[in-house]
Amino acid sequence: MxxxxxxxxxxxxxxxxxxxxxxxxxxxxxxxxxxxxxxxxxxxxxxxxxxxxxxxxxxxxxxxxxxxxxxxxxxxxxxxxxxxxxxxxxxxxxxxxxxxxxxxxxxxxxxxxxxxxxxxxxxxxxxxxxxxxxxxxxxxxxxxxxxxxxxxxxxxxxxxxxxxxxxxxxxxxxxxxxxxxxxxxxxxxxxxxxxxxxxxxxxxxxxxxxxxxxxxxxxxxxxxxxxxxADEAVIPAIKAAAGIRLAIPRQYLLDDLDPVVARAFDRALGRLSAAGVQIEHIDLPELSELPAINAAGGFTAAEAYAIHRHALATRREQYDPRVASRIDRGASMGAADYVDLMRARADWIARVAARIGGFDAVACPTVPMVAPPIAPLVADDALFFRTNALLLRNTSAFNFLDGCSISLPCHQPDELPVGLMLSHGALRDAQLLGTAIALESIVKPAA
Structure with missing residues (x-):
């Protein structure tokens, strides 16, 4: 099935x-x-x-x-x-x-x-x-x-x-x-x-x-x-490929791509360009600000700590230690720090929205790597945390944007799966889904 x-x-x-x-x-x-x-x-x-x-x-x-x-x-x-x-x-x-x-x-x-x-x-x-x-x-x-x-x-x-x-x-x-x-x-x-x-x-x-x-x-x-x-269904706003404009940020999202991902992404862009899609490489320096903005663990660590702090105090031994350590990062964030983070996010969203507003989507690889083997990640904490951070890097940017985002397969049948991610700002779902529908058949893996 x-x-x-x-x-x-x-x-x-x-x-x-x-x-x-x-x-x-x-x-x-x-x-x-x-x-x-x-x-x-x-x-x-x-x-x-x-x-x-x-x-x-x-x-x-x-x-x-x-x-x-x-x-x-x-x-x-x-x-x-x-x-x-x-x-x-x-x-x-x-x-x-x-x-x-x-x-x-x-x-x-x-x-x-x-x-x-x-x-x-x-x-x-x-x-x-x-x-x-x-x-x-x-x-x-x-x-x-x-x-x-x-x-x-x-x-x-x-x-x-x-x-x-x-x-x-x-x-x-x-x-x-x-x-x-x-x-x-x-x-x-x-x-x-x-x-x-x-x-x-x-x-x-x-x-x-x-x-x-x-x-x-x-x-x-x-x-x-x-x-x-959803509370209200969206009707995808589909248009011809030749009328679609994609933004490819030069910063951050294309760093450290493994060869399979880089090859699949370049091939997808070539197919899209051949189909008439307008692809523009843009500067989006705000992306490089994200590590500093979230250096204390961001919203997730702070809010997870608020949720789990009592259970951690009495049942810590039942937690996955790697999960508990990430939750613990939220313990040091005070109310003023949290307010600063909220204000920084609002400012960041406004600046990013102004740069990408004229495009149908921002495009990048969903993750910079193909799926790595399980065993080494189970055995090595340092490798696990490096891998986790890299897996989350591109996707989490658009959660921070409060946006919408979709991953489409773009690999060849003889390659491990690779995703092409299309993203936009808040409540641009109909536009984004219409763009994804128009482009899916162009980039999808050959049968």
């Missing part, structure tokens, strides 16, 4: 499969070694009931949402009525079962989606690598020879879609947690403007930066899921 929603809908209309069969195939795949550590809890029996009901409704001629009866995974960050939300951590092993669905989960249910289970994640969503020492690390399906990271923090969500266990994976993005695993696993991942999608019923990492969103196989599939979970 490694296919997009549109293709599945065609097969359903033609009678080539049924929603119940799709769920049954996903359940079988979930029991294979490749799916180890993808789910923390599965609900395939309930999903099968939803799928059978959707099949019956379809046979009766009733109109159905495109997601009806199709498998969707949910990151272990969102409340599901009757289940405990652990956020990928044993710290919450005694958490009470939720009494209601998170709003985004309820909206997926209302669309008819068949929820197949809770996906694994980086503990408390605080890393872009995807390693979880408590519940195991899902292995990136892109390489059959080497066990590579899936990216994080929505690690299980990405692998669930990449393996065909789900047509979409509900996740979150605070500094890149949808786009990083999407890029490393060869998927599309869309981070909307944060305020468009409600976060009630989601365990927080950063009140300022958290975004509820999803990854899927295509931009159209991402738009479809976004239209369900």
């Amino acid at each position: 490694s296919t997009d929603i549109h293709t599945l809908q065609t097969k359903l209309r033609d009678g080539a499969t049924s929603r119940a069969n799709v769920i049954a195939e996903a359940e079988q795949l979930a029991q294979t070694p490749a799916a180890n550590a993808v789910f923390l809890h599965t609900t395939f029996d309930a999903a099968a009931q939803v799928a059978r009901a959707a099949d019956a409704a379809s046979l009766a001629g009733k109109p159905l949402h495109p997601l009806a009866g199709l498998p969707v995974s949910v990151k272990d960050l969102f409340n599901i009525a009757g289940e405990a939300t652990h956020a990928g951590s044993p710290v919450r092993s005694d958490a009470a079962a939720a009494t209601a669905d998170a709003t985004v989960v309820r909206r997926l249910r209302d669309s008819g989606a068949a929820l197949v289970g809770r996906t694994n994640m980086t503990e408390f969503a605080f890393s872009g690598v995807g390693i979880n020492p408590h519940f195991g690390t899902p292995v990136n399906p892109a390489d059959a020879q080497v066990a590579r990271i899936p990216g994080g923090s929505s690690s299980g969500a990405a692998v669930s879609v990449a393996l065909g266990l789900a047509v979409a994976g509900l996740g979150s993005d605070t500094g890149g947690s949808i786009r990083i695993p999407a890029a490393l696993c060869g998927l599309a991942g869309f981070k909307p403007t944060a305020r468009r999608v409600p976060l009630d019923g989601a365990f927080p990492l950063s009140y300022t930066l958290d975004t509820a969103c999803a990854m899927a196989r295509t931009v159209h599939d991402c738009v479809l899921v976004d239209s369900v979970i």
Whole structure:
């Protein structure tokens, strides 16, 4: 079932499969070694009931949402009525079962989606690598020879879609947690403007930066899921490639690219230029200010410390030490420092918005590397933290911008996955998604 929603809908209309069969195939795949550590809890029996009901409704001629009866995974960050939300951590092993669905989960249910289970994640969503020492690390399906990271923090969500266990994976993005695993696993991942999608019923990492969103196989599939979970659906503003202007910042985002990423990015730009896309290299010096602005840990460390400080005082031994050390950075940020950070961000956003306002999107590689092997990162703290910082560098810039951003696959079939990231400012989602739809077929991997 490694296919997009549109293709599945065609097969359903033609009678080539049924929603119940799709769920049954996903359940079988979930029991294979490749799916180890993808789910923390599965609900395939309930999903099968939803799928059978959707099949019956379809046979009766009733109109159905495109997601009806199709498998969707949910990151272990969102409340599901009757289940405990652990956020990928044993710290919450005694958490009470939720009494209601998170709003985004309820909206997926209302669309008819068949929820197949809770996906694994980086503990408390605080890393872009995807390693979880408590519940195991899902292995990136892109390489059959080497066990590579899936990216994080929505690690299980990405692998669930990449393996065909789900047509979409509900996740979150605070500094890149949808786009990083999407890029490393060869998927599309869309981070909307944060305020468009409600976060009630989601365990927080950063009140300022958290975004509820999803990854899927295509931009159209991402738009479809976004239209369900957002407060108001956007209609992508699609225009011809020849009318699109892309900005390529000279600073920061193109530093330290590994050869595979550099080659894929250059090839994508060549294809876009040949299709008539106007590509302009611009100065965006504000990007180079980000390390200094966030030197004390930024919003995420400060807000995570506020959330976790009591649990850290009594249950520190249950935390992943690498996560705990990042949370601890927030302990030293005082109220005045936090206010300074808010003011610096507002000023930074205004200056960046003025520079990119005339473009349809800012383009860069989603992450500067292909997925590295898991084992060395587990063994070496210094390597882990260097890798994590590099994975988050490009994506987190657009969380800080309070913007919208999407990652598209742009690698060749014989290469490890590489993502092309298109981004813009707040509430430019319709423009950005229209641009992504127009460019997806130009840069996508050849069959």
